[in-house]
Amino acid sequence: MSFKATFQDSEKHNIWFRTVSALTTVRKDINFTITSAELIAWAINTTDTTLCQVRFARSFFEDYEFKPYEIVFGEDGVQIVPDSHGTDQKLYSFEVNGRHLTTISKKPDGDSVNEFTIAINNTASCPDVLANRLLIHIEMSSLISKDYTPQFTPIKYDPIVIDLKYKRKFLDVYGSKSRSVQETLNHRLSEIFVEAERELSTALFNENNEPNPKDMNQLTMADEINLVCCNQALIKNFLDNCNPNITEEMKLEISHQKLCVTAFTKAIYGKNNDVLRNNISLSNTISTSDLECHCLFLKEINNGDKGDDGTKSIVFKLKDFKNFMSIGSSGKSSLSGNLNIWFCHRGEPLLVELNRPDVKSELVQITDSSGMANAENENAITKATATVSPNTRASREPFKAEPFLPRVSPLKSSSVPSKETRRSPLKNMGGSIPNKSSITRQLFVKEDDEHPLSVWNHEEEELKREQPEPNEEILLAAPAERSRTTVGWGQRPLEPDHSLKPMDKQSMLKQEKRKYLQELKDEQKRQKREINDRSTQESQEGLGPTQPNRPKGLFD
Amino acid sequence: MRINDGKATHFSASTFHLDHITTALNCLTPFDNKQDVLIFIDEDGLSFARECNHTIRIQLFLSRDLFASYSYHNELGDQSTLCVNMNYLLNSFNVAHRNVDDALESTLSYNGPGTPLQLIFEDSLISESVEYHTYHVSSLDTIGLKLDRDQVLFECIVKGDVLYSAIKDLKEIGCRGCCIFAKIDEDGENTFALLSKSQLGFSRIKLPSSRSILEKLEVYDGDSTSLVYDKPVLGFFDFNSFDKIRQSTKVASKVLLRMDVHGLLSVNILSRTDDVILTDTRSNSNNNDNNYGNHRKQLSGEYPGIVIEVCMLEKENIDEADQEEFQLLMEINELERTSRFSKKSTYRRRQPVFNHGGDFSESSTDNLLGLTNARVEPISPQKNGDVSPRSNNNEIPLFF
Incomplete structure (x- = not known):
């Protein structure tokens, strides 16, 4: 036998069965990879949006043998990969119909499994009939013995190493902190650090494993990574009440004080605002003191007004998450074990890990990225007038990564006095802050306002016109808008800087730029207010000029 | 009128x-x-x-x-x-x-x-x-579906619930045609298995050979009296037909299966809440025409329980290839078992000394993989020239 693995406990059989059935819901053909240290069962769905992977360590099995050098048939599945120490590891991977395997692995009523063995022959002495077949042998407690031979296809293993990437990122960002405050760190957190280090050092397929610890001042938005670690019972209890057919999505929001888990589905409106489906949401709020630990990547802004800056949220599909959670426990076994959830920005994949002594399960899922731009800008804008894309301002915007601990963080107490807020280089115009009044929209300028096109040559005229008609300021807006290639609309506050004289092109341009940025900011604020009202996650910036009234979007 | x-x-x-x-x-x-x-x-x-x-x-x-x-x-x-x-x-x-x-x-x-x-x-x-409303039937046509008691190929008594779970398993894997495999050995190790070929490939459910479950298994030479060893009897059935007895086996305490040379399988099911009385059906041949089964004659004054008899015919067109393959696969099992036995103990070419006795002592863990009870096999490199040893009675070269 080139491969044989046996386990004998009925609880292990239960875990095996739940693994296989959860993987089958991801994709109907599931894959296995055999190494000398573990058996990895994994499945990526057809749209490449979900990866579910369960690793059974060698110690899970009572009997485990792997002789890759004996494989003669189906050698397409053999791979040789150098590990971190330079020795070559042989892997064998194959793909099996998940439904068949689920049927085979199902526990029959009134009977339990005494011994379950998976084997592959494919050696030189393998009979034709058994070539490329997974040999499954089951001994039941009723002494019935069953043999099955489902067929498999050898494949190559090309893993998605997001978990390693995230752990490397995590260590880079928070690792320095952990070293500096070693003795006061939450023990769970230090366990996680240790475990992550170990995994990174022993993992195969870990090419970019260069530790790159970042100083606090060097952190940028791109380095964002958050961790939430909690007992799986908290999430499991919540999920037991959720029906993925009704509540399709799930949102995790974590802040200093609480973790809010929400299962929701958006309303769908048809024509004429007919409600085709009502929105529904179900949420649990858990105090962060009930969590094992969490690390949030926060920006600290010097005015102390964190606002909603302290809340991280991430949205993803509920169905795969629920199926993944079903692997971890059954009704009878205790709901112990901790769930580690790692996420970065919205839109970037979510990594969920549930580790047991011999079974490590992980789920990687893409998340909803809607509203991400808003979130960033909101967080960035305080009272500053300008917002700039954060990536370009990396050097000027120090961020703070604060692992939040159950007790007062030593980091917090020694908070850096002032951080630079995001400021536009244009800020040194010194203009006063425009009012944040709401912006009305006007589709077409009135006839007598048509000469904004020539504003550059007629600034003064325009200004005079502006004053008697403060609500129709598209005139003034027009040139600025054109400069950014969109035609905007909306209500502008009274231009307070009309008093500035003399008007010339340069200062006018600067003013307009400032107004434009201000408008952007107001837009975000207004939309954010709408979001808060409607608790939807999607908003659309800048609807076109042909839509004077903000229409109801599909997900509003 | x-x-x-x-x-x-x-x-x-x-x-x-x-x-x-x-x-x-x-x-x-x-x-x-x-x-x-x-x-x-x-x-x-x-x-x-x-x-x-x-x-x-x-x-x-x-x-x-x-x-x-x-x-x-x-x-x-x-x-x-x-x-x-x-x-x-x-x-x-x-x-x-x-x-x-x-x-x-x-x-x-x-x-x-x-x-x-x-x-x-x-x-x-x-x-x-x-x-x-009822109607009267004048003649009953039971010709062809009656067991030929003088030419029975094998006879087997098995516990009802075990057979039921075996048939249920076959149903779940989507079996299309199944095969009954019965074989006895001189040393008393009996094999009774249900084989099938389905989408999953070849599957085998082997019923436990312990006396408490497989109470009796006898393979005859076609004359219902002389026992034949080491020669398996295979009966091929369309699973849809075979599945019809599943409901009956659910209530059964004991099931008696007999097959004759003409390919008729007779399944007698006795369902009792009390003790079951074994019948020696060969000797009790004075059946009345209505095939009540023989049990009632044994039990006077007591309620015998539900007595069911099902007779079914074997598949007419047995695919020769299938038949050979089934036999082959059952034999592979033998092969695997013996080869592993020798590999484990000697790491050298198996001596002819390994006879049936030695081999079949392992057969309590009889399985396709030749596994024995939970022993971690030390991984050792095989010499290239070390051909897997074969047992005496299975000399078939299986590939190449």
């Missing part, structure tokens, strides 16, 4: 054991409900018979001891026969059975050809009476 005038035939039986009768009658369900069931009534009890496509037949016997009161009086002969639609009968019993709050007395009565079959269900408050 009635054929029988003035109570020439009178039958009436009533019982409180409605669930028992319902369970028994539900065993007839897989046999094509829409058709008619034949009911035989005589002094000893009621019999229900049903035949499908002339390839499979079931007969169910309810002894008179089941009934609290049983009266049968027929001037015209020993036995009455009638046909009634099976669906109606099953429906009545099932519907009545649902109301289990109160003790329900059910009475069957029939007054000869031309009269309806009447069912009366009575409890303390409600009395319900149902009549079904």
Whole structure:
């Protein structure tokens, strides 16, 4: 036998069965990879949006043998990969119909499994009939013995190493902190650090494993990574009440004080605002003191007004998450074990890990990225007038990564006095802050306002016109808008800087730029207010000029 | 105008054991409900018979001891026969059975050809009476579906629930054709397995060979007397037909399977709540024509339980390739077992000293992989030239 693995406990059989059935819901053909240290069962769905992977360590099995050098048939599945120490590891991977395997692995009523063995022959002495077949042998407690031979296809293993990437990122960002405050760190957190280090050092397929610890001042938005670690019972209890057919999505929001888990589905409106489906949401709020630990990547802004800056949220599909959670426990076994959830920005994949002594399960899922731009800008804008894309301002915007601990963080107490807020280089115009009044929209300028096109040559005229008609300021807006290639609309506050004289092109341009940025900011604020009202996650910036009234979007 | 005038035939039986009768009658369900069931009534009890496509037949016997009161009086002969639609009968019993709050007395009565079959269900408050039209059948065609007792190939007694779970497993994997494999060895190790080829490929469910479950397995030379060792008997069946006995095995305590040279498999099911009495069916050959099964003769004065007999014919067109493959696969098992045994113990080419005795001591863990009980095999590199040793009786080169 080139491969044989046996386990004998009925609880292990239960875990095996739940693994296989959860993987089958991801994709109907599931894959296995055999190494000398573990058996990895994994499945990526057809749209490449979900990866579910369960690793059974060698110690899970009572009997485990792997002789890759004996494989003669189906050698397409053999791979040789150098590990971190330079020795070559042989892997064998194959793909099996998940439904068949689920049927085979199902526990029959009134009977339990005494011994379950998976084997592959494919050696030189393998009979034709058994070539490329997974040999499954089951001994039941009723002494019935069953043999099955489902067929498999050898494949190559090309893993998605997001978990390693995230752990490397995590260590880079928070690792320095952990070293500096070693003795006061939450023990769970230090366990996680240790475990992550170990995994990174022993993992195969870990090419970019260069530790790159970042100083606090060097952190940028791109380095964002958050961790939430909690007992799986908290999430499991919540999920037991959720029906993925009704509540399709799930949102995790974590802040200093609480973790809010929400299962929701958006309303769908048809024509004429007919409600085709009502929105529904179900949420649990858990105090962060009930969590094992969490690390949030926060920006600290010097005015102390964190606002909603302290809340991280991430949205993803509920169905795969629920199926993944079903692997971890059954009704009878205790709901112990901790769930580690790692996420970065919205839109970037979510990594969920549930580790047991011999079974490590992980789920990687893409998340909803809607509203991400808003979130960033909101967080960035305080009272500053300008917002700039954060990536370009990396050097000027120090961020703070604060692992939040159950007790007062030593980091917090020694908070850096002032951080630079995001400021536009244009800020040194010194203009006063425009009012944040709401912006009305006007589709077409009135006839007598048509000469904004020539504003550059007629600034003064325009200004005079502006004053008697403060609500129709598209005139003034027009040139600025054109400069950014969109035609905007909306209500502008009274231009307070009309008093500035003399008007010339340069200062006018600067003013307009400032107004434009201000408008952007107001837009975000207004939309954010709408979001808060409607608790939807999607908003659309800048609807076109042909839509004077903000229409109801599909997900509003 | 009635054929029988003035109570020439009178039958009436009533019982409180409605669930028992319902369970028994539900065993007839897989046999094509829409058709008619034949009911035989005589002094000893009621019999229900049903035949499908002339390839499979079931007969169910309810002894008179089941009934609290049983009266049968027929001037015209020993036995009455009638046909009634099976669906109606099953429906009545099932519907009545649902109301289990109160003790329900059910009475069957029939007054000869031309009269309806009447069912009366009575409890303390409600009395319900149902009549079904019947018709008379003059001759019964059972030729072809009767076991040839003189040319039995194998005989096996197995526990009912074990067989039931085996058949259920086959159903779940989507089996299309199954094969019964029976073999005995000189050392007393008997093999009885259900093999199948399905979408999953080859599967095998081997019933435990311990005496408590596989009480008896005998393979004959075609003459029902002389035992043959090491020669397996394979019977191929279409799984849809074979599956029809699943419902019956669910209620069974013991199942007796016999197959004759003509390819007829006879399945006798006895369902009792009390102890089961084994019958030596070979010697008890004075069956009456109605094939009640032999059990009732053994049990006088006691209720024998539900007695069911199913006869089914083997598949007519047995794919030669399939047959060989099944045999091969069962033998591979032997091969694997012996080769592993020798590998584990000696790491050298197996000596001819390894005879049946040595090999079959491992057969309690008989399986496709040649596994033995939980022993971690040390991984050692195989020499390239070390060909897997083969057992004496399996010399087939399996590939190349």
